[in-house]
Amino acid sequence: MAAWFGGSFEGAPDVGIWLARADGARWTPPVEVATGAQPDGTRLPCWNPVLFQPPNGPLLLFYKVGPSPHEWWGMVTTSSNGGRTWSQPKRLPDGILGPIKNKPVRLKDGTIVSPSSTESRDTPPRWRVHFERSTDGGRTWTSVAPAARTPEVDAIQPTILVRGDSLEALVRTQARRVFMTWSGDGGKSWSALAVTGLANPNAGIDGVTLRDGRALLVYNNSTQARTPLNVALSPNGREWTPVLTLESEPGEYSYPAVIQTSDGLVHITYTWKRLRIKHVVIDPQRLTR
Secondary structure, eight states: OEEESSSSSTTTTOOOEEEEEBOSBBBBBOOEOOBBOOOOOOOOOOEEEEEOOSEEEOOOEEEEEESSSSTEEEEEEEEESSTSSSOOOOOOOTTTOOOOOOOEEEEETTTTEEEEEEOOOOSSSSEEEEEEEEESSSSSSEEEEOOOSSSSOOOEEEEEEEETTTEOOOOOEEEEEEEEEEETTTTSSOOOEEEEEESSSSOOEEEEEETSSSSSEEOOOOOOOOEEEEEESSSSSSSOOEEEEEEOOOEEEEEEEEOOOOOOOOTEEEETTTTTTEEEOGGGGGGGO
């Protein structure tokens, strides 16, 4: 299943959340499953859908509604039949935005840790990462930010990797590099952001911890442009090796989403030149580093 926002242009009132389902042979035609329709009849743009499937319970679809990233709020809707139909959307509690771009993770004790961030009203806006935790299946949430850093780094849209008993979050920044933060207590506290060797042209990333223990990240290996789009692997979340180029032609290839399915394959979706959603399947066992 893939979800994205689409309409006339990013931020337009007609932008809604669209979804398509794959049955193994083909993708279904896209269907609009959520809009920003307001009680007074006006419509606001939707943003950044995130799908999350807990082991028990319905499929969750988080997204944002609002005129801009510094004014939006979090929404969630659920499906108990594999995305064929969806519940009436609900607004998340005040101060809780839900996962901003990338999927939450569920820990061994059932705790859900959701990667989130904010963009302020300042000019230029200040970007700040935080994490939202739930110990009751998503009914209530608490929020925690990484430890302070000097100098501060404008960072958003974390992706969380499970590294044994620790959590690592890699973040998009305006500093031309991916930064990281670590938690050793299940996401209750996080270290200050630290730079990695991964390039970042102020573009979204996403990763997943593979079943063999390696970490996989999809990112733009550039400090200037959203091309190329690459896959990197790491044995420990700190040292990364580019192993595959998904796109290298001129254009924008961005906002990847990554999962590993029960057959061990890795599925990646991303925007292709802001015109289409592209779906790629790779076998991580063929990536030898």
